[in-house]
Amino acid sequence: MSDQVQEILDVPREFLKDGIQFIHKAQKPDQKEFLKISQAVGVGFLIMGAVGYFVKLIHVPLNNILVGGA
Known part of the structure; x- marks a missing residue:
């Protein structure tokens, strides 16, 4: 029973850990990259x-023809 509770609690911890890693690795695009994405x-x-x-x-x-149009 304790293992099941531990597994349920591990999911949010892993998600938070992965999210923090992603934020630390992410960087803002420079102006050239931003313009490409915008285009x-x-x-x-x-x-x-x-x-x-x-x-x-x-x-x-087409719908007017099939329905009989009004």
Whole structure:
């Protein structure tokens, strides 16, 4: 019984230990790296927005045809 309680208590300890190690190893990106990441995120937003727009552009008329439109 004591072993089970110890195992349950070890999980948060390991998580905290790993988190502290990660924070100590992490570093802030420099300006060049930050700009690259920002550009990649921006391009991703544009692509996903365009895909969503075209899906909606096709879906609305198609749905009106299939349902009988009002």
